[in-house]
Amino acid sequence: MSECAAHPPVNPEEDQKKINARMAQVKHKICVLSGKGGVGKSTVAVNLATALADAGKQVGLLDIDIHGPSVPTMLGLGTTPLVSNADSVDPIHVGNLKVMSVGFLSQNEDEAFIWRGPMKMGVIKQFLGDVEWGELDYLIVDCPPGTGDEPLSICQLIEEPDGAVIVTTPQQVATVDVRKSLTFCNKLSMPVLGIVENMSGFACPKCGEVVEIFNTGGGEKMAADFRVPFLGKLPIDPAIGKACDAGLPFIQSHAATETAHMLREIIRPFLETDKPQPKETETMKIAIPTADGKLNLHFGHCAAFTLLDIDPGSKTITASTEIEAPPHEPGLLPPWLAERGVNLIIAGGMGQRAQSLFTAQNIEVIVGAPSETPETLVKAYMAGALETGTNACDH
Numbered sequence: 527m528s529e530c531a532a533h534p535p536v537n538p539e540e541d542q543k544k545i546n547a548r549m550a551q552v553k554h555k556i557c558v559l560s561g562k563g564g565v566g567k568s569t570v571a572v573n574l575a576t577a578l579a580d581a582g583k584q585v586g587l588l589d590i591d592i593h594g595p596s597v598p599t600m601l602g603l604g605t606t607p608l609v610s611n612a613d614s615v616d617p618i619h620v621g622n623l624k625v626m627s628v629g630f631l632s633q634n635e636d637e638a639f640i641w642r643g644p645m646k647m648g649v650i651k652q653f654l655g656d657v658e659w660g661e662l663d664y665l666i667v668d669c670p671p672g673t674g675d676e677p678l679s680i681c682q683l684i685e686e687p688d689g690a691v692i693v694t695t696p697q698q699v700a701t702v703d704v705r706k707s708l709t710f711c712n713k714l715s716m717p718v719l720g721i722v723e724n725m726s727g728f729a730c731p732k733c734g735e736v737v738e739i740f741n742t743g744g745g746e747k748m749a750a751d752f753r754v755p756f757l758g759k760l761p762i763d764p765a766i767g768k769a770c771d772a773g774l775p776f777i778q779s780h781a782a783t784e785t786a787h788m789l790r791e792i793i794r795p796f797l798e799t800d801k802p803q804p805k806e807t808e809t810m811k812i813a814i815p816t817a818d819g820k821l822n823l824h825f826g827h828c829a830a831f832t833l834l835d836i837d838p839g840s841k842t843i844t845a846s847t848e849i850e851a852p853p854h855e856p857g858l859l860p861p862w863l864a865e866r867g868v869n870l871i872i873a874g875g876m877g878q879r880a881q882s883l884f885t886a887q888n889i890e891v892i893v894g895a896p897s898e899t900p901e902t903l904v905k906a907y908m909a910g911a912l913e914t915g916t917n918a919c920d921h
């Protein structure tokens with residue numbers, strides 16, 4: 527590479543120009559992110575890149591997990607030495623997949639890189655600007671877990687990335703952290719291409735049947751909460767771990783298995799569309815029970831509702847109207863709000879029976895919201911930052 531990897535380059539404008547010139551040759555740039563470690567992000571990145579390459583696309587796979595690069599191991603590349611040219615470096619070729627990883631920077635797999643934020647930024651700049659990526663259909667970037675320097679650098683250095691694929695496991699302990707990745711994408715205006723729920727159930731090695739040993743559906747729920755596409759579930763399959771350790775992309779080495787089929791389904795949207803777009807989300811109308819301009823905690827007895835229209839693309843409020851509530855009659859509100867096109871209610875509290883009546887009308891309900899103005903609540907919801915407490919049920 528043109529400079530010592532651990533020292534940031536000195537001319538940021540020149541570096542950015544170089545990066546822009548390289549990235550102009552790459553049609554689609556996709557980051558694979560997760561708020562939590564060990565959830566299968568690199569597994570998804572390696573198999574996504576391999577599947578795209580097998581489909582005849584020109585693909586680059588960039589592993590920027592500085593403290594735990596797993597891509598070289600997963601592709602059986604170990605500490606393959608890099609070939610440097612005068613002012614560039616060649617990626618490692620695996621068929622028509624071009625691979626670059628921080629793991630190739632040392633010949634000792636046990637070496638730990640102790641780099642501070644600016645040094646990490648410097649290395650990532652070099653990976654983007656100095657590597658001979660050539661013309662690519664896809665560059666898949668495997669980021670380290672969390673919302674730290676590396677994903678931030680990638681989002682800042684790549685102009686107009688296509689978006690992020692977010693990987694989670696279904697359990698709440700993971701989704702709590704992974705929700706932060708969604709908020710991170712929102713803050714950086716990075717589109718979310720979809721969520722993958724990995725390690726969702728266990729695929730029996732004998733019959734392939736998926737057994738739900740723990741709770742599942744956490745990733746799917748998160749996708750619904752944030753109104754982003756859900757790409758699918760992948761079970762725990764011991765063959766995935768074995769293939770990773772053997773340095774073989776699972777989607778190739780176990781192509782005929784049910785789990786590989788599920789993986790291909792997850793990846794299919796990227797193969798089918800020339801430009802992966804976040805799926806169109808339906809238009810949204812949110813209803814909030816209000817009194818004196820703020821959320822009224824007494825849902826069943828409120829005198830008015832504020833209805834807010836949301837543009838799903840820009841996530842902005844396009845209209846807001848306060849309407850008088852109908853007379854208090856059991857079971858009347860769900861059809862009354864459904865007729866008005868409402869698909870989400872933000873409330874302080876609500877009884878279980880009322881919640882199921884709304885679910886039957888395809889209206890999602892969020893309870894435990896504080897007594898704030900409708901605009902504050904909706905903005906927080908759209909940013910993935912709506913904090914809810916206990917269900918202040920008034921029944």
Ligand SMILES: Nc1ncnc2c1ncn2[C@@H]1O[C@H](COP(=O)(O)OP(=O)(O)OP(=O)(O)O)[C@@H](O)[C@H]1O
Pocket residue numbers: 560562563564565566567568569570591594596669670671724725760761762763764765766767768770771
């Ligand atoms: N669905 C699965 N079934 C079985 N093993 C899996 C599955 N997904 C991932 N693994 C295994 O779990 C381990 C962690 O996966 P991986 O390295 O992809 O996670 P990660 O989120 O990238 O981790 P890190 O936090 O280190 O970046 C690997 O050994 C991998 O083979």
